[in-house]
Amino acid sequence: MTYRMFEGKDHASIYHKYRFTPPDELKNIVLQYLDKKKGRPHVLAVDLGCGTGQNSRLLAPHFREVVGIDVSECQLEEAKAVPGNPNIMYREGTAEELPFADGSVDLVTAASAAHWFDQSRFLAEASRVLKPRGCMALLGYSDNSTRFRYQNCGERLGRIYEEVKQELRPHTSSPVALSEGKLEELYAAIPFPDKERIESIRVKSLIPVKNVVGFIESWSMFQAYRKTDPQIAYDLLLNTQRRFLEEMGVTSPDTEIEWELEYFCVLASKPQ
Numbered sequence: 079m080t081y082r083m084f085e086g087k088d089h090a091s092i093y094h095k096y097r098f099t100p101p102d103e104l105k106n107i108v109l110q111y112l113d114k115k116k117g118r119p120h121v122l123a124v125d126l127g128c129g130t131g132q133n134s135r136l137l138a139p140h141f142r143e144v145v146g147i148d149v150s151e152c153q154l155e156e157a158k159a160v161p162g163n164p165n166i167m168y169r170e171g172t173a174e175e176l177p178f179a180d181g182s183v184d185l186v187t188a189a190s191a192a193h194w195f196d197q198s199r200f201l202a203e204a205s206r207v208l209k210p211r212g213c214m215a216l217l218g219y220s221d222n223s224t225r226f227r228y229q230n231c232g233e234r235l236g237r238i239y240e241e242v243k244q245e246l247r248p249h250t251s252s253p254v255a256l257s258e259g260k261l262e263e264l265y266a267a268i269p270f271p272d273k274e275r276i277e278s279i280r281v282k283s284l285i286p287v288k289n290v291v292g293f294i295e296s297w298s299m300f301q302a303y304r305k306t307d308p309q310i311a312y313d314l315l316l317n318t319q320r321r322f323l324e325e326m327g328v329t330s331p332d333t334e335i336e337w338e339l340e341y342f343c344v345l346a347s348k349p350q
């Protein structure tokens with residue numbers, strides 16, 4: 079089954095605007111792992127479920143060629159519209175059927191995407207296309223221990239954010255739960271003996287309140303909620319922004335808060 083939760087043009091542009099690029103800490107872990115296991119040259123990286131291309135662009139300076147693959151044409155259109163990366167090629171396709179020869183890929187990645195794939199078919203394809211000692215790097219974030227800081231109201235902001243998640247919980251699809259479990263099942267199913275899972279990489283950043291709200295809007299469960307009742311969904315976003323600003327005692331949604339997010343990473347290297 080292919081999940082098609084990221085198809086609409088509106089969703090793709092919200093995605094492009096508000097989803098985070100994986101942090102440098104995570105990129106460095108992946109590149110160091112690839113160096114250790116396979117070594118150079120870094121020729122071809124394939125970024126599956128590339129969406130609007132955040133992770134593909136991050137990898138581009140480190141590979142001769144990056145191919146971003148996604149089932150959603152709208153997501154790919156947003157990705158292609160970003161100038162300045164001549165060594166990235168975007169292709170419509172699925173993680174379960176890859177257009178590469180056996181043993182031809184140095185790195186297969188997926189950022190916040192592997193939980194949507196058909197586990198066994200994706201793993202069979204990734205194993206087929208990777209070079210000997212080539213690597214798989216499946217990245218994501220867990221929203222279970224997200225923290226906010228702004229003067230003395232960080233905990234209260236955290237509670238508002240939790241309430242939004244609770245309201246959207248009935249609209250959560252099962253793959254998202256797999257991601258919240260830091261891909262434990264997928265990790266166990268990887269057929270390579272050489273594998274590891276780094277469960278907690280905590281990264282702090284400053285983001286405007288309006289981007290916290292935009293990030294919520296980009297969630298698949300918010301988009302599912304919006305389909306059931308667009309007005310109630312829209313009100314949820316407006317209220318969340320209003321409540322954040324009230325707690326903070328400010329009026330501008332451009333006001334920045336510190337946001338601490340927990341990333342994880344599943345790494346594996348194909349045997350020789």
Ligand SMILES: C[S@@+](CC[C@H](N)C(=O)[O-])C[C@H]1O[C@@H](n2cnc3c(N)ncnc32)[C@H](O)[C@@H]1O
Binds near residue numbers: 098173
């Ligand atoms: C949560 S988004 C992540 C996008 C991007 N990698 C990022 O870090 O923001 C998941 C993406 O996976 C894509 N996707 C879902 N199932 C897929 C599949 N079986 N094969 C390829 N792409 C898929 C969706 O269209 C969507 O763009």
